[in-house]
Amino acid sequence: MTRLSDVRIRMQAENLDAVIITNLKNIYYLSGFWGTAGTILVTAKAQYLLTDSRYSIAAREVAVDFDIVETREALTEIAKLLKKEALTQVGFEDGVTYAEFQAMQTQLAGLTLRATSNFIEVFRQIKNPSEIATIKKACAISDQAFNDLLKFVEPGKTEIEIANFLDFKMRDLGASGISFDTIVASGKRSALPHGRATHKPIEFGDTVTVDFGCYYDHYASDMTRTFFVGSASPQMRAIYQIVQKAQQAVTDVSSAGLTYGDYDRAARDIIEAAGYGEAFSHGIGHGLGLDVHELPYFPKVSEDRLLENMVITNEPGIYVENIGGVRIEDDLLITKQGVEVLTKAPKALIIL
Template sequence: MDNIFTQRIKRTLSYLEEQKLDVAMITSPTNIYYLTGFYCDPLERFMALVFDVEKGIVQLFVPSIDLESAAKATGMDGLTPISDMDQPYTILKNWVGRSISQLGVEKKMMSLFQAERLKECFSDVRFVDVEEFITSMRLIKSSEDIQIVRRAIEVIEKVLQHGVSKVVPGVTELEITAELEYQMKVLGADRPAFETILLSGPQSALPHGRPGQRKIQSGEFLLFDLGVFVDGYCSDITRTFVVGEASEEQKSMYDAVLQGNLRGIEAVQAGKSFGEVDRAAREYIESAGYGQYFIHRLGHGLGLDVHEAPSIHGQNEMTMQPGMLFTIEPGVYISGVGGIRIEDDVFIGEDGKANVLTTYPKHLIEL
C-alpha cells in the first residue's frame, strides 16, 4: 500500500491530468513537505516540485546542499540538484524538453521574477493556479496528522504551565518569554510556530503586540499566545490570567470572552457554515456589552502553517466537514485597560462534532 505522501502525489497528478495541464510547479516549501515529506527553507535558492503531466513524472529540483536530506522524500521519480552556480530555469527548461502551453503554479507564491524567468523558458505559456486544489487537500486532516497536532499541543501546554509558574510581580515580559522559548526546545519542539506573544497590563490590549522590558504588575491582565511545531505540524493556544486579585471589571470582561469561546465551540457542527460559528460567539460578546472591542475574526485554520484555510469570520459560508482543524479565539481589547483572548484548537471528528484538542484550563485564574 502506498504511503500517505505517494497517495498525495498520485491524487495531485490525477487532478492535473483532469485540468489538461502540461506541467505544474509547486514552490511553497510547506506544500512540498505536504506532498513529499521533505522540508527545507531554500532561502533565495530555487526549489520546486515539478509534475510533467504528459509523461506522468514527478521531479524535485532541490538546492545541492539539501540533496542528501531530500533523498529521504517519497512519491517522486527523481531528484535534480541545483548548485549555487547553476541557472535553475535553464535546467528546468531542458528537463521539460518541449514547448508547453499551460503551466500550473501557486499564484500566491509566484513572484514577478519567477514569472518572467518562466516566460523566457516557455514563451507561449499560460499560468494556471493550482493552489486551491492543494489547499483543499490540506483542509482535511488525517488521523495521523491529528496525532502529531496532539503532540504539539501537549508540548505547548507544558511550556505554558512552566511559564505561568515563573510569573511574579516585577519580572519582565521578555524574561518570561525567554523561559517559554527555552522550554520549547527542552520539551522537544522543532521551533516556535510564531513569535511568542506575552503581554501584560495595557499592552495586552494589542492583539499582536510584542513582549518588551515592561515589568509585570499585580492587578493586571497577563496574556500568553504561543505555539510550536512538532514533526511539521503546529499548535496554537492563548490563555489570559490576572496577576493577583481580579477586579469586577476584569471578571466581567473575562466571562464575556469565555462564554463567547464556549458558544463558538458549541456551534461547530459538520454541515453548518463557519459564519455561524463566528456569529454565535460574536453575538454573545455583543450582548454582554463588549462587541465593539472584539475586533478580529473568530479563528483560522491550523496545520502545517499556523494560519491557513479556513478563515473563520461571519461572512464565510464554507461548510464545515469532518477532518477540519481550526482555532476558536474570541477576544476583547480595551485600550488603557487590557485585553483578553481565549484560544482553543478544535478538530471536527468523524461524527461531525467538535473535538477540543487543547486542554489547559480556561476559567479565570488569578496568579
Template sequence: MHTNRLEKLRHQMMETGTPALLITNLKNIYYLTGFWGSAGTVLITADRQVLITDDRYITYAQSVVKDFEVVSERDELAVVAKVLKDSHISELAFEDEVSVAYYQAMQTVFEGMHLVPTSNLVMNLRMMKDETEIATIQRACQISDQAFLDALDFIKPGKTELEVANFLDFRMREMGSEAVSFDTIAASGYRSAMPHGRASEKVIEAGDALTLDFGCIYDHYVSDMTRTIYIGSVSDEEAEIYQTVLAANQALIAAAKAGMEYREFDGVPRRVIEAAGYGPYFTHGIGHGMGLDVHEIPYFSKTATDKIQAGMVLTDEPGIYLEGKYGVRIEDDLLITEDGCKILTLAPKELTVI
C-alpha cells in the first residue's frame, strides 16, 4: 500500500521536474511511510527514500516502516544535505507550509542550492482514499453516529452545552476513538446562530435549538458530522429553516458523483436555500475534504471548474443562521463514487424534538 503511494509520488515528482523532495508534514509522512510520531522528516529522490527521526522513535520506526532507509539523527537537515551531496543533486523542493525559521535554517544548511517551495504534492494523493482508508473513516463515522444516538437520551433542559459536549467526547473515546477531531461544537438557542459556537456554560433550555458539530479520530482518520435538534418544542419558522437545510443536504446527496464540477457541488445545495429565500443566511462553503485532517483539499468555490473524483470523502454541510435567533446546520460525510455517493454518517436527520 505505502509502496504504491511512493510510486505515485515519484511519478508526480518526475512530471513536475522535481529531483528531490523534503517532506516535513507529519501526516504526509504517515501517509507515505506508516510512521506516526512528533519528530520525522522524509527525503525522496529518484532512487532513495529516507526517514529521519530521533532515538525516542527509532525502534518503533524500524518496526513499522518498510522500503525506507530509517535514520536516527536529531540534525535531520545534515542527513538530507549528505544524501543530496552524494547524489549530486543541487535542487531541493520542500513543502511551503514550513515556518520562516525552518526556511532560514534550510538556507544556511543548503547554501548554494536551489530551494523550491511546493504545495499539495502529497495532499493531491491524499485526496483519493483507498479501501483501507475508507473503512477506517467509516468506523470513525459509526462511532460518532452512536455517540449522537446516546446523547439524545442524555440531553435534558438544565444541562449545559459543555456537559453535552463532554458526553459526546467521552462516549466516542469509550468506543475506541483516540481523540476528537476538533473541539466539539454544542450551540443552543441564540448561540446556534453562530456557525462555530464552541460549547459554553450556557444552560440548555426548553424551546432551544441545539446544534452539535463533532467528530472523532479513529486510527488517525477523522469523522465530522453535524445534527440540529430541538428541546421540548419547535417553532414554525425553525421547522421551515430545518426542512430547507435538510432539502439542501439531500439535494447534494442525490446529485453528487464523480465528474461533478466543484462549483456545482457547492451550487446544487446553495440553490435550494436561495430558492427558499434564505440565500444570504447560508454564510459558509458547502464543505471540504477530510481524511487524516478534518479540513483538507478539495475546497469548493462558486467558480472552480475542477471535478470531484471517485474516492474523495467530502462533507455536505449546508446551514442557515438567523443572527440573534437560531440556526440550523446538517452535515454528512460522503464518499464519492463513479455513479453517485455513499453516505458515511448515518445518524437520523428527520426533525427531532426531545
C-alpha cells in the first residue's frame, strides 16, 4: 500500500479528488497486474482496477489491494464511481492519445479533467530491493550474451546476424524479450549513435558497436560495447581510450547527492578536452527500470540530484563521420557511498 499512499499524497498536493492511470507499466507498478487492457482509478477512499474478462481472474489474483471491476467500458464505470463519491477534480496521465482524451471529455462531462505529467514515473525512479535484484538479473543475461557474442563474431557475419544472435541468446538465457531493437553498427556506420542493424557484412578492421538489452520479469537492462575485428587504427584506439576514461570518470564521481549537471560533465569535460566535444552528441544517460528509457534524464545544467537506489545508465560516446564511433554503456545503481556497477561485461579494448 506504500505506493498507493504516495499517490494519494501527491493527489492531495495537487488538489485532485481522483486520478486515472492508463499507462500499462504504471498499472503494473501500482497493482502487480500485467495485461494489454487495464485502467486504475485511485480516490482518497478506494482504488479500482478495471479490466475485461480476459484478465479479471488474473487481476484478482495479483491486485489484492484493489477492487476489480470487469468491464470493456472503463470510462463508463469510472464515471459511475466518481459520481458515487461526488468527486469532481480528476487527474489523468498526459500520455493518452487525443482520441482517448476526447472519450474522457465525453464520458466524464461535467468534471474537471487535469492532465498530469510523470505522476507515477517520479516514484518509479527509486527502486526497492526486489526491483534491484530483478534488474541485476536482466543485466547478467545481457553480460552473458555479450561474452558469447565475442565467440560468434567473425568477418563475413552480417550486422543482422549479430543482432539476431544477441536477441535469441538473451531469450535462451531467460529473458522475456529484448528491451529495444538491438543496435549493431560496424565500420564507418559505427559513427551512427543509433545505427540499426543491416545486411552489411563485418569486415577485417571494422569497429563494431552493439547496444542492446533485455526484459526479465518486466524490468530492463541496457548496455553498449564497442570492439574491433582484426585490427584497430591508431585513431580509433585513441578514441576508445578517451571514451573509456570518460566513462570511468562518471562511475568514480557518482553517488547520491551528485547533481545531474555534474553527472554529465564528468564525461563531457574529458571528451571536450580531447578535442571531440562536438562528436559527443547525446546525453550521458537515463533512468532504467520498467522502461528502458525512463526518469531521470540528465540536462547539462540541472541542479537536481541523484538519489539512493536510482538505477541509471552511463554511456558517453564519440562519433566521427566517415571514420567510426565508440560508445561504452553500463547500468549503475546509485548508493550513499558511490555506485554499484551492474553491467559486468569487459570494457578493455577488445580486438577479435
